[in-house]
Amino acid sequence: MSDEAQIEQPAFRIGWILTTVALTTMLAPLNSTMIGVALPLVTAEFAVGLDESGWLVIAYLIVMASLQPVAGKLGDRLGHRRMILGGLLYFAFASIGAALAPSLYWLLAFRIQQAIAGAIALPNGTAIMRQVVPAEERGKRFGLVGAAVTLAAAAGPPLGGIMIEWVGWRAVFFVNLFLILPTLVLAWRFLPVLEKRASDHAFDWLGALMLLLVLAGGAGMLTGQMAAGTALQAGGFCIIIVLAVLFLRREWHHPDPVFQPRFFRRRTFAAVNVAISLSNLAMYTTFLVIPLLLADAPGWSSTEAGLILSVMWAPTVVCAPLGGRLADRFGRRWPTVGGLSIFLLGLWVVSGIGAEIALPVLVGGLSLAGVGLGLSSAGMQTAAVESVPSREAGVAAGIFSTSRYIGSITGSSVLPLLYGAGIGIDGFDRVLFMVLVAAFVAVLASLLIEDRPRTD
Template sequence: MAAVALSGSSATNTNSADTRLVSERTVLVTAALGSMLAPLNSTMIVVALPDILDRFGRSLTWGSWIVLSYLVAMASVQPLGGSLGDRYGRRRLFLLGLVGFLIATVVAALAWRIEVLIVARTIQAVTGAIAIPNGIALVRSLVPADRQGRAFGSVGAWIAVAAALGPPLGGIVTDSLGWRWIFAANILLITPALILGLRLPADRQHRLGQFDLRGAMLLTISLISLALGLTIWKVTSIVDTLVFGVVGIAAGWLLLRHVRRVALPVLNVSLFRRPGYTPATLTVLFSNLAMYTLLLSLPVFLARDVGWSSSQVGLLLAGLSLQMVVFSPVGGALSDRLGRRAPALLGVTLLAAGVAPFAGIAAGWPWYAFLLPLIVVGIGLGLSSAPVQTTALEAAPHGETGQAAGLFSTMRYLGSILGSAGMAAILSGSRP
């Protein structure tokens, strides 16, 4: 693996005193380990929820908050986390986020009340939302432009591995050791990520001047309110949902007015006017919406209407995950060789082609009629993920890469939330 130095255009983002070479593999492994925390902690906990609720003697509503607190915070804080990295240094914020995630993990494992567990999960998400976009931004800063597609493809493959391993790993650990031990997986990821992260070159401050505190508050209020509005309707009234929606829209409107009057805003809305950024963010939003709609509806349909067991459903979904693991690096390599657009369009086309047959889903389908479209979906997601993400980050100036990565990740989470909310509405309405 080649060693890379921060030279040329990237050299302006680093301290001149710190020009040592760093292995490209070190950069990718560090970013991958940090990025794997998000999907792993989103999926492992779901399997352990029954045991957690039994331990604390609480209802399913409390279980929903264990999941929602993490999802909402992770979706809402990433743009702010990326913007802080642009201002104060990406490596510094990446390492601080990992340390915070580690501390919150220990508290979650030792939680003596369910309220403590929910708070610890929220802190996990906030600190993870600080670390993850800055880890991705480091890849853009440290890896040469002609290999960034392959680099993001490799990181995407490991994220897919984490998402695929989450449910079975959570189930095995919970059954054999107890639910508290599922958090040990975080320690196994964070410890090497911290060690490797300390070896990366320290980057200097990218955006000097007074911090946009008012903009940060409006951005956080807007995203948290909108994310809550899309999720809490399952556990509260429609009035609360509408209130959060109105607050989120109002805060967003005030934010747009505010950023036009500030020299260094926390959110640079001009990013969405840069070529490629808006199409890339919309692509990841709709891709995740399609994927999560499918992932949430198909297991319920197969269990309720076809009579499949959990293991059978898990094996079927592994067909999708495996294709993502295999084809994410392929999509990255193709984007370096052919350009970003061709593999992205091919991937999105395959995704749509794979999802389309499920519009006519029927209980009488043979098993391969479910598997083959899922394989096509997995190939499509794998081929498109790296070129789409690379397109988004390349559209941003180097000094705003963290912010661009954070906004991109937020769009990914909003797609997931929309897919989850839509399918929950459909399934609750169709439940006998």
């Protein structure tokens, strides 16, 4: 494995860099889940429908999915430290604007700014870790950051509920400042100034615009929100496909593209992106369908549904650092394969809960799935950034994160079609069949990951 740009840092400083990256990375999932509990109050205050206020969630996911490869590429050229500091400041001002928004449309505008800021910071934190953390410790370190991300996602709804109860829904935006301000201080103090990637070519702005149009347009079509009819929807997909082909052809021949299609000729890079996209599709769809099933069943409250889902998040937080250690010791492939196999087994157990919803089966299956997610996550993320030269780690991290979001968007888009096709447990069985297929293919893809990815 080539590690040509390893930047030596003292151990204590690496610890502070890890803390800073973890805090920075927590912003995106925290704000992705915290908004959910505020939606009913936002809908009521601005006297709009849920179909309108729901764009606060949809737009955030689409922008986060679309912008990260571009932000990572900019970080490779301009410096990752600069991008993180700018992203954090941007997120702070966007959060203040959202908290003071006088209407839904102002709130949506600032919500999109939050997503842009988060997309700027996230891949650049991953790229810094790629360059400063020794190869033999990367799995463990990425596992710790992964645990922090999962913890933030899980903490979002209860934290948002507390803030709303005490202060009101605007507090879910103000509370970001308590995380951003200390993170800014740590980033200024500890994030290193790394060598930028020199280039004789101007930045690929046209490629960046085409990438945004392809990803944002595709994600928008998948959500179904842009479809006014079947013919229009089909036409929209055809336009997106043509634009994607033109974009890939242009980037293939560009001397310094914003999106490097040749990365996918690397077996490990292609495998981890397929695996993370499909495993996230399975995870996110399961996360959404369980409350739907319980809501249709007598005797289940939304609070109980939330507690049931926590049995999947808790093992993920605990097992992510362990998965990283295993990836350091045994290589990136087998901990990932093993983790995704346990994830698949857990989902198979969940699929057998039956019409009576057997609680031990549901809890046991979700717990197994959570263990599998935790064990596999660090190996996948580490392999993704190790399979390309470190000078291009930013754009690689952005593509990997975009693949994750594409899985979430696809799962949430297909869910209503499959669940609505049945009644109660019948609809649930249809969804779980798709989930099991996605998880199985993710396992197959992970078998192609190299134990120690090469960058040559």
